[in-house]
Amino acid sequence: MKLMGYQRENGHFGVRNHVLIIPTSVCATDTAEKIAAQVPGAIAIPNQHGCCQIGSDLALTQQTIVGFGKNANVGACVVVGLGCDGIQARAVAEEIRTTGKRVEVVVIQEEGGTLPAIAKGALYAAQMARDLSMQKRVEFDMSEIIMALECGGSDPTSGLASNPSIGYCSNRLIAEGGSSILSETTEVIGAEHLLAARFEDEDQKQKFLDMVKNVENRAIALGEDLRSGQPTPGNKEGGLSTIEEKSLGCMYKAGTAPFKGALNYAELLPLEKKGLYFMDTPGQDIDSITGMVAGGAQVVIFSTGRGTPTGSPIAPVIKITGNDATYRKMSDNIDINAGRIITEGAKVEEIGEELFQMVADVCNGQVTKAESLGHREFGIYKLTGTF
The missing domain is CATH 3.40.50 (Rossmann fold)
Incomplete structure (x- = not known):
């Protein structure tokens, strides 16, 4: 394309x-x-x-x-x-x-x-x-696009509807020769073995597994239980009871493509080796998006079950929800209603194709709702938690 x-x-x-x-x-x-x-x-x-x-x-x-x-x-x-x-x-x-x-x-x-x-x-x-x-816009191939994948304010509809739709869209982009980045290390805990099996390179697979292990070890070293903050109060109110349950829904954003590699926070994605990547980011949505945009992502897809207005200073953020009630309540913030999969029997492929077309339209200049409202949230992850 x-x-x-x-x-x-x-x-x-x-x-x-x-x-x-x-x-x-x-x-x-x-x-x-x-x-x-x-x-x-x-x-x-x-x-x-x-x-x-x-x-x-x-x-x-x-x-x-x-x-x-x-x-x-x-x-x-x-x-x-x-x-x-x-x-x-x-x-x-x-x-x-x-x-x-x-x-x-x-x-x-x-x-x-x-x-x-x-x-x-x-x-x-x-x-x-x-x-x-x-400067005039010029034609280029969709294979040049790097797409960041994010979710926040999740509920059970995220894993049932919006995240699978994002996974379909990611598969479509990768089939066009482009790249996607899955993020949020804390939100793959309990499902890391399923993702690790999809890494093509053993060294990159081990790097990914070490990322998941290290994020837990850092919390333990500080005397904290990571699960005290995951799932969040909003996740629990929405119906997610454990971090493993949240992770199993989160991973659907990665579609079915093999992983090319694991990136450190804000590490530039290697354009000579395009495809699906994992980036070591925190569960904080804004810090996570910031890391992927610093890594080269030009566009972001953000799944939210409970609803969020988050944007980015320089990359358009497309918001999708699997919760029909959230879409009706926050339609000023959310671009696509994947809740139709649950309420109307729409197919994941149908919503995924709609999302993929919107990615193309946004890349061509269409303004997202987050952009139209001036949302430019920005935050940098701290590794040490001190100093």
């Missing part, structure tokens, strides 16, 4: 054309937001980290914001730093520039404070916005 999108200097294709303002730390976040406010269409990500972090958490924050800058949905970036941040603005900019896109740097301390930094950043962003406005 052919789509229409924006070709980047490195040959990748975006389905959106954002000017992204990237603060390297929480200390620069407010200034970045003020820069974005001066230029219609510019978007700032609310980075709450990057200052006084250590080791793996510092590296993960930098990898995540660099991944957002590299994402093909971004046409140009302004990187904003305070100056004494743990993550240096010029280092972030240099990594993003490897894509060939325009990247500029503003350092608040060097500019002499907030007002001159905003002025300089807004000048860069306005120039970028004008240049990107002249």
Whole structure:
């Protein structure tokens, strides 16, 4: 299938054309937001980290914001730093520039404070916005798409209707030569053996199993029981009683294709080896989506039984529910009602095909409900839980 999108200097294709303002730390976040406010269409990500972090958490924050800058949905970036941040603005900019896109740097301390930094950043962003406005969509193959798979506020209808529909859609994309990412390590516990059997490579299979084991071990090391937070209160109220029950419904999003590999949080998906991947993300929906978008996903499908308004700063999020009552109650937020499988006898293949067509339409420019309402939720996963 052919789509229409924006070709980047490195040959990748975006389905959106954002000017992204990237603060390297929480200390620069407010200034970045003020820069974005001066230029219609510019978007700032609310980075709450990057200052006084250590080791793996510092590296993960930098990898995540660099991944957002590299994402093909971004046409140009302004990187904003305070100056004494743990993550240096010029280092972030240099990594993003490897894509060939325009990247500029503003350092608040060097500019002499907030007002001159905003002025300089807004000048860069306005120039970028004008240049990107002249860029035309061009034809590209659907095999260039990376699709993130997420679920949140799950209930039994997720495993019965919406997640199988997503699995069908994922199979269709992979048949077109594209890629999908299954996420949320805590939500495969109890079903990991079923997913592990689908890995083509033994080393990648073991990497995946280690991810599942490690997430439990980290909780134990902190003296916590992971199952005290999974399922969530909303999951339980909706009818899910155990983490294993939740996981067995969650895994349907992965369809039936074999897994090509397991990715660390915010790790770039290798485009030379397309197909289905698993990414080690937390059960927190927003942090999980952020990791997959940093890994290169241009579009997100989000299954919700209880309902959620979540979006993303740079990737369109398509919302689907298997609960007919939730769709009627939250129709402003949810794009597709897979509850028809339960209430009207619709086939999974029918809803899955509808979802696949919507993915194509959204990639071609159709605005999702989350986009139309301005939902741009963003959060970076912390590995240590401390410092």
